Amino acid sequence: xxKLTPTPGQTVGPFYGYALPFNKDNELLAPxxxxxxxxxxxxxxGAGNTIPDAILEIWQPDSEGNVVQRTGSLVRDGYTxxxxxxxxxxxxxxxxxxxxxxxxxxxxxxxxxxxxVFARGLMNRLFTRVYLPENEEALANDPLLSSLDPxxxxxxxxxxxxxxxxxxxxxxxGGDETVFLDFQQDGSLDPVTENPA
Amino acid sequence: MPQDNTAxxxxxxxxxxxxxxxAAHDGKKVETQADLSAEISAIGDRYAQALKNGKGPExxxxxxxxxxxxxxxxxxxxxxxxxxxxxxxxYSPAFGHQDVHALESDLTIQHNGEPQGERIIVAGRVxxxxxxxxxxxxxxxxxxxxxxRYVHKRDQHPAPLDPNFTGVGRCITGADGSxxxxxxxxxxxxxxxxxxxxxxxxxxxxxxxxxxxxxxxTQMYFPGDQLFPLDPIYQSIVDQDARDRLVAQYDHELTSxxxxxxxxxxxxxxxxxxxxxxxxxxxxxxxEE
Numbered sequence: 001x002x003k004l005t006p007t008p009g010q011t012v013g014p015f016y017g018y019a020l021p022f023n024k025d026n027e028l029l030a031p032x033x034x035x036x037x038x039x040x041x042x043x044x045x046g047a048g049n050t051i052p053d054a055i056l057e058i059w060q061p062d063s064e065g066n067v068v069q070r071t072g073s074l075v076r077d078g079y080t081x082x083x084x085x086x087x088x089x090x091x092x093x094x095x096x097x098x099x100x101x102x103x104x105x106x107x108x109x110x111x112x113x114x115x116x117v118f119a120r121g122l123m124n125r126l127f128t129r130v131y132l133p134e135n136e137e138a139l140a141n142d143p144l145l146s147s148l149d150p151x152x153x154x155x156x157x158x159x160x161x162x163x164x165x166x167x168x169x170x171x172x173x174g175g176d177e178t179v180f181l182d183f184q185q186d187g188s189l190d191p192v193t194e195n196p197a
Numbered sequence: 198m199p200q201d202n203t204a205x206x207x208x209x210x211x212x213x214x215x216x217x218x219x220a221a222h223d224g225k226k227v228e229t230q231a232d233l234s235a236e237i238s239a240i241g242d243r244y245a246q247a248l249k250n251g252k253g254p255e256x257x258x259x260x261x262x263x264x265x266x267x268x269x270x271x272x273x274x275x276x277x278x279x280x281x282x283x284x285x286x287x288y289s290p291a292f293g294h295q296d297v298h299a300l301e302s303d304l305t306i307q308h309n310g311e312p313q314g315e316r317i318i319v320a321g322r323v324x325x326x327x328x329x330x331x332x333x334x335x336x337x338x339x340x341x342x343x344x345x346r347y348v349h350k351r352d353q354h355p356a357p358l359d360p361n362f363t364g365v366g367r368c369i370t371g372a373d374g375s376x377x378x379x380x381x382x383x384x385x386x387x388x389x390x391x392x393x394x395x396x397x398x399x400x401x402x403x404x405x406x407x408x409x410x411x412x413x414x415t416q417m418y419f420p421g422d423q424l425f426p427l428d429p430i431y432q433s434i435v436d437q438d439a440r441d442r443l444v445a446q447y448d449h450e451l452t453s454x455x456x457x458x459x460x461x462x463x464x465x466x467x468x469x470x471x472x473x474x475x476x477x478x479x480x481x482x483x484x485e486e
Contacts, residue, residue: 004326006467007442008257008434010416011265013401015347019339019365020403046270059409061285071293074335074367084290105284114286116412121267123258123433125414126277127286144280152275172271182277183286183410184467 009124014053016118017088021055024076026087028058028099035063038165039097039130039158043089043119046173050093054119056170058097058130059084065103065111101132101166110138110145112156117170117180126180130168131157144181152179228391230427236264237432244435255436264429266390282410287471289405289412292335292369302368304338304380312362312381314343316457319445320377323370323404325411326468330374337403338378340364345384345398354387379457382419390429397424397431404464411466418444419460 012020029036039058043051060083061067068083076082087095102111110131117126131139139145145153155178158168170178240262248254260272305312319338323331341347341364344356348363366378386396399416406412418431425431425440434440442465451459 004324004328004465005256005439005442006326007413007415007464008439009413010258010401010433010443011268011430012414013416013430015349015352016339016401018348018363019337019401046274049270051271057412059285059290067285067288069288069291071291072295073290073292074296082290083285102285109284112285114409116409118414119271121265121269121271123260123262123265123268123272123430125412126273127410127412143283144278147280148278152278173274177273177275179275180273180277181280183280183282183470 011120011123012055012118012125014120016055017053020086021088022074022086026085026095026097027076028060028083028085028097029081030078031098035100036098037101038161038163039099039113039168040165041095041158041167041169042093043095043117043170044093044172044174048174050089051119051172052089052091052093054093054095054117054122054170055086055088056095056118057084057086057116058099058113059116060099060102060113061105061111063100063103065105065109067105104138108138108141110135110142115170117172119172122172126172127183128170128178128180129156130166132166133157133160148179151176155179230391230393233264233391233394233429234427237426237429240264241432241435254438255434256439258433259435262429262433264390265433268433282408282470286409289334289407289409291333292405293333294369297335297367297369299368302366302376302378304340304362304364304366304378306379307363308361310361312342313359314362314381314384316379317382318377318379318451318453318457318459319400319417319462320375320451320459321445321461321463322374323376323406323464323466324374325406325466329407329469330370330372331404331406331411331466332370332372332374334370334405334407335403336368336370336376338366338380338400340380340400341383341386341398343381343384345386347386356384382458385422385424394429395424395427397422397428402464404466406466406469408469408471410470413464413466415464416443417462420444420447 043054070082072080073082073084089095104111112129112131115128158166342359342362346356368376370376383398388394399418403414445460445462448459448461
């Protein structure tokens with residue numbers, strides 16, 4: 001357990017739009033370049049309405065499964081894959097990234113992209129993962145996925161589009177709510193409700 | 198050089214999320230500060246009782262905090278799923294001086310003239326849960342100007358824009374985790390959560406740790422703000438000690454003579470899960486140049 005108590009998060013608010021976005025923020029590589037795919041989806045609230053003021057970040061290994069530690073995400077040179085991107089949803093709640101299929105970081109591991117979600121009205125960022133739909137054996141052996149019941153598990157697995165891209169929606173609330181993750185082992189962080197069970 | 202994006206932001210339709218749509222906009226009874234304050238204190242009373250009954254202190258905001266009306270449909274209703282971070286989550290993206298120009302940390306020099314308002318320096322350190330400095334990482338800030346107006350098309354608050362102030366800054370932390378911004382003290386900002394709702398003056402902060410699980414976006418406040426008890430966003434952190442962690446301290450040592458008042462604010466990220474190598478523990482500038 002940590003020695004120091006962490007600083008609390010706060011909502012990103014409504015006015016991040018002139019501060020957090022930057023040129024090519026959602027293009028981890030140039031659209032149309034060899035190996036590039038589109039990752040896209042829609043962000044929904046608990047009433048099933050699209051959220052027009054959410055911003056997402058993805059962080060992923062390269063197509064070989066290597067964790068990249070290269071600078072240059074904010075000023076992309078068009079050639080260096082940094083593994084990180086930021087994408088604002090548009091007015092219809094749709095986000096888009098251009099990236100590569102992440103590779104497995106260990107033999108037999110299920111490849112996934114780590115995702116952080118921010119929105120007006122969302123008090124603190126949420127973490128989740130989006131898995132590639134192929135390789136059912138790897139998905140079945142994944143420590144996180146195998147700890148979830150099937151209905152919830154499917155919220156973390158993208159659909160493969162006919163053009164080779166991925167579609168993955170985020171539901172902040174509701175029956176088919178996306179699984180969001182708590183990485184702190186002591187259970188002290190991220191209280192969801194006033195009286196957590 | 199920092200971008201002059203004032204005009205660009207005001208003209209772009211893409212950068213227009215709706216402002217808080219609640220009070221007096223939907224035909225419902227207008228909710229007053231008294232209504233909201235009653236809800237806020239009821240939640241606070243129940244938390245105080247829970248502490249007395251032996252519950253541990255909370256350190257984060259409630260995701261489910263109805264007094265902030267926009268949170269009602271935007272919080273998960275299922276408990277967050279406990280997971281051990283794996284591979285990619287145990288690392289952070291790398292940022293360096295290719296990404297951020299040194300001048301981006303001074304929000305008062307991005308235009309041709311001096312911005313209006315009280316010039317301030319906000320500085321501190323980014324540390325992980327074990328007190329290790331987070332070196333070579335990205336810090337981003339954004340804020341309203343001195344009159345409480347954001348450079349954002351949907352901000353309709355009839356306070357003046359300042360042609361010499363955009364309110365966006367970035368920097369890369371030093372080897373000791375330090376950051377420093379020169380800016381203008383932001384004004385209080387009215388929003389439409391309820392009738393006569395005002396946000397305490399604040400600066401939005403976005404930080405990365407050494408691991409992606411430490412990613413944080415938060416808000417820094419100024420000491421002694423009279424709006425603290427009234428603000429549902431500040432109050433969504435129900436624990437006073439935790440709220441205090443978002444309030445900077447006036448620091449006369451940091452104040453620059455004849456120039457700017459100094460405020461000190463340290464950020465503690467959540468604990469790290471990765472086993473660190475000696476090199477990492479001693480700090481890496483995170484920059485390949």
